[in-house]
Amino acid sequence: MAQVVATRSIQSSFMSSRSGSVQERAEKLKPPSFASRVMERQAMTTKKLTVVRRSTRITAKRSVRVEPEVIPVSPEDLPKREEKFQQLQRLQQLGDTSASMWSTPTVRRKTKIVCTIGPSTNTKEMIWKLAEAGMNVARMNMSHGDHASHQKVIDLVKEYNEQSKDNVISIMLDTKAGFSLICFSGFGPEVRSGDLPQPINLESGQEFTFTIRRGVGTTDCVSVNYDDFVNDVEAGDMLLVDGGMMSFLVKSKTEDSVKCEVVDGGELKSRRHLNVRGKSATLPSITEKDWDDIKFGVDNKVDFYAVSFVKDAQVVHELKNYLKSCNADIHVIVKIESADSIPNLHSIITASDGAMVARGDLGAELPIEEVPLLQEEIIRICRSMGKAVIVATNMLESMIVHPTPTRAEVSDIAIAVREGADAVMLSGETAHGKFPLKAVKVMHTVSLRTEATIPGGTMPPNLGQAFKNHMSEMFAYHATMMSNTLGTSIVVFTKTGFMAILLSHYRPSGTIFAFTNDKTIQQRLSLYQGVCPIYMQFSDDAEETFENALGLLQVTFLEARNGKRRRRGSTSSERQTAHLAISINSQYSGPKSVDKKIGARVAQLVTAEEFPHQLLGGWHRGSGV
Ligand SMILES: Nc1ncnc2c1ncn2[C@@H]1O[C@H](COP(=O)(O)OP(=O)(O)O)[C@@H](O)[C@H]1O
Numbered sequence: 001m002a003q004v005v006a007t008r009s010i011q012s013s014f015m016s017s018r019s020g021s022v023q024e025r026a027e028k029l030k031p032p033s034f035a036s037r038v039m040e041r042q043a044m045t046t047k048k049l050t051v052v053r054r055s056t057r058i059t060a061k062r063s064v065r066v067e068p069e070v071i072p073v074s075p076e077d078l079p080k081r082e083e084k085f086q087q088l089q090r091l092q093q094l095g096d097t098s099a100s101m102w103s104t105p106t107v108r109r110k111t112k113i114v115c116t117i118g119p120s121t122n123t124k125e126m127i128w129k130l131a132e133a134g135m136n137v138a139r140m141n142m143s144h145g146d147h148a149s150h151q152k153v154i155d156l157v158k159e160y161n162e163q164s165k166d167n168v169i170s171i172m173l174d175t176k177a178g179f180s181l182i183c184f185s186g187f188g189p190e191v192r193s194g195d196l197p198q199p200i201n202l203e204s205g206q207e208f209t210f211t212i213r214r215g216v217g218t219t220d221c222v223s224v225n226y227d228d229f230v231n232d233v234e235a236g237d238m239l240l241v242d243g244g245m246m247s248f249l250v251k252s253k254t255e256d257s258v259k260c261e262v263v264d265g266g267e268l269k270s271r272r273h274l275n276v277r278g279k280s281a282t283l284p285s286i287t288e289k290d291w292d293d294i295k296f297g298v299d300n301k302v303d304f305y306a307v308s309f310v311k312d313a314q315v316v317h318e319l320k321n322y323l324k325s326c327n328a329d330i331h332v333i334v335k336i337e338s339a340d341s342i343p344n345l346h347s348i349i350t351a352s353d354g355a356m357v358a359r360g361d362l363g364a365e366l367p368i369e370e371v372p373l374l375q376e377e378i379i380r381i382c383r384s385m386g387k388a389v390i391v392a393t394n395m396l397e398s399m400i401v402h403p404t405p406t407r408a409e410v411s412d413i414a415i416a417v418r419e420g421a422d423a424v425m426l427s428g429e430t431a432h433g434k435f436p437l438k439a440v441k442v443m444h445t446v447s448l449r450t451e452a453t454i455p456g457g458t459m460p461p462n463l464g465q466a467f468k469n470h471m472s473e474m475f476a477y478h479a480t481m482m483s484n485t486l487g488t489s490i491v492v493f494t495k496t497g498f499m500a501i502l503l504s505h506y507r508p509s510g511t512i513f514a515f516t517n518d519k520t521i522q523q524r525l526s527l528y529q530g531v532c533p534i535y536m537q538f539s540d541d542a543e544e545t546f547e548n549a550l551g552l553l554q555v556t557f558l559e560a561r562n563g564k565r566r567r568r569g570s571t572s573s574e575r576q577t578a579h580l581a582i583s584i585n586s587q588y589s590g591p592k593s594v595d596k597k598i599g600a601r602v603a604q605l606v607t608a609e610e611f612p613h614q615l616l617g618g619w620h621r622g623s624g625v
């Protein structure tokens with residue numbers, strides 16, 4: 001069954017966020033200047049309140065928007081006095097019920113957020129807070145931690161999903177060779193330095209040795225987890241640690257060691273990435289350790305594997321065949337991070353369910369100036385094939401230690417959103433950073449703001465070519481057209497996820513509310529741009545399913561709205577809003593009955609009281625709605 005419904009707000013305040021000149025919007029967005037606040041305080045103390053005119057408070061409407069509440073994870077994450085002041089202002093202004101560009105309905109963020117879980121976030125409290133702050137996918141990096149620690153995280157995410165009424169987090173395992181099992185199981189696609197008792201400081205010009213001997217970790221020599229390391233590197237090669245944070249010039253080799261001169265020094269920690277500038281290691285993409293991790297993923301019914309260093313489609317077919325043989329419905333995301341994968345991009349992505357632009361290793365194996373170009377190209381290829389695409393690494397790197405991002409990082413997120421990525425990813429920021437919740441909040445806010453500037457209505461150039469099922473494509477196309485021209489959200493019924501993914505591929509301007517009767521599908525759909533997955537039992541009767549879905553949306557939103565009303569009362573815009581629901585239903589036998597169904601649903605008009613207007617722009621977790 002695939003049924004698509006579009007819902008419409010006759011008065012959508014989200015649409016108004018796009019109206020007005022750039023200058024007007026910029027004016028509305030300006031924060032009260034420091035000078036104006038100082039003047040205001042001075043005026044208050046000198047009792048000359050009239051000097052500070054209301055017109056200088058240009059952010060009154062903007063601040064009606066409720067920001068996600070970010071609960072501090074560490075003392076450093078505590079809101080500063082200035083933030084507390086702004087929060088207070090916002091709370092006071094919740095009484096302001098006028099409709100404005102930032103007033104309700106708030107808009108559901110379309111671009112999804114992947115968070116790597118590590119020591120900063122692997123507790124129940126932090127998983128819950130990350131989910132509430134906007135995490136859509138929890139990623140576990142199998143290079144770190146052990147199965148027991150990952151098991152704990154998987155169980156916590158599942159527990160969160162069980163108890164959450166209207167939110168679901170999917171689980172991604174990032175597979176690669178772990179150092180701990182290296183002696184027993186061969187070597188993986190990632191080359192890493194070994195464990196060190198403590199970080200060592202290396203100065204430019206000093207000598208340092210990498211060895212394939214096991215268990216070495218001294219101040220002038222460390223193990224490497226890859227036996228062919230000595231064969232693969234040559235004198236004159238440049239070795240990069242963590243994509244270039246440190247670099248080493250290869251001077252000479254022995255049977256088991258590579259002697260280097262430190263070019264860019266720094267602090268060398270345990271298990272760091274090693275790349276040879278311009279070379280790919282001659283490694284298999286899936287190693288014994290990976291198979292072990294893959295079985296762990298099958299046992300735990302994870303949603304996605306992110307497979308490191310995929311160089312050709314063969315490895316994807318191999319993995320998919322294995323998954324089929326054990327009846328595991330897990331999707332495969334290929335990490336594009338190797339120079340060797342570039343000539344095979346099309347076949348690799350065709351074989352997979354999606355790709356990750358793994359910019360860390362990509363920028364080490366290839367000149368860094370190629371990274372933004374490849375990012376754009378990989379996103380374009382994935383979009384043209386209807387595959388998921390994730391942009392990863394360094395997106396808010398400075399927030400590992402600082403509470404605020406660099407402006408360049410903010411632009412980086414905005415670029416990925418504009419290029420049409422399904423998801424943006426946090427790595428060290430949430431795994432071991434000081435400000436994991438703030439990082440999610442920044443990603444959420446920047447994505448949302450950027451999405452509001454993207455015009456709807458651009459159709460993929462490959463319409464009718466990407467999928468074999470042309471009828472489904474027609475449904476997706478027309479629902480998208482309706483969504484774009486009427487300013488509506490879309491409701492889709494899907495048993496396999498296919499129809500929701502297809503709709504996501506067309507990037508309609510409204511939220512795609514995807515109803516499914518399969519929890520696995522619901523979890524998986526969390527990754528896809530614009531999709532809000534909802535679990536619901538389906539009835540044999542399509543009409544009943546349709547009514548139940550509307551009812552479920554209604555209940556969810558009425559609850560949310562009632563909760564809100566207790567705090568601020570209903571607005572006049574809510575009372576006046578009316579909505580149109582249009583359904584396209586392919587559960588019926590042929591095109592004729594489908595046409596009839598479209599006709600039937602177009603006539604359905606639902607008033608605001610029955611169908612709360614938050615639905616139309618959608619809602620988004622982390623907005624306070
Ligand atoms: N499960 C974990 N346990 C401990 N540390 C972790 C874990 N996951 C991630 N980290 C830390 O966060 C850093 C950034 O995460 P990620 O980018 O996934 O790793 P890497 O770049 O090492 O592959 C890692 O280098 C590691 O220091």
Ligand SMILES: C=C(OP(=O)(O)O)C(=O)O
Nearest residue numbers: 337358359360361392393
């Ligand atoms: C995402 C990446 O892989 P990892 O997290 O394993 O470093 C990367 O290299 O950018």
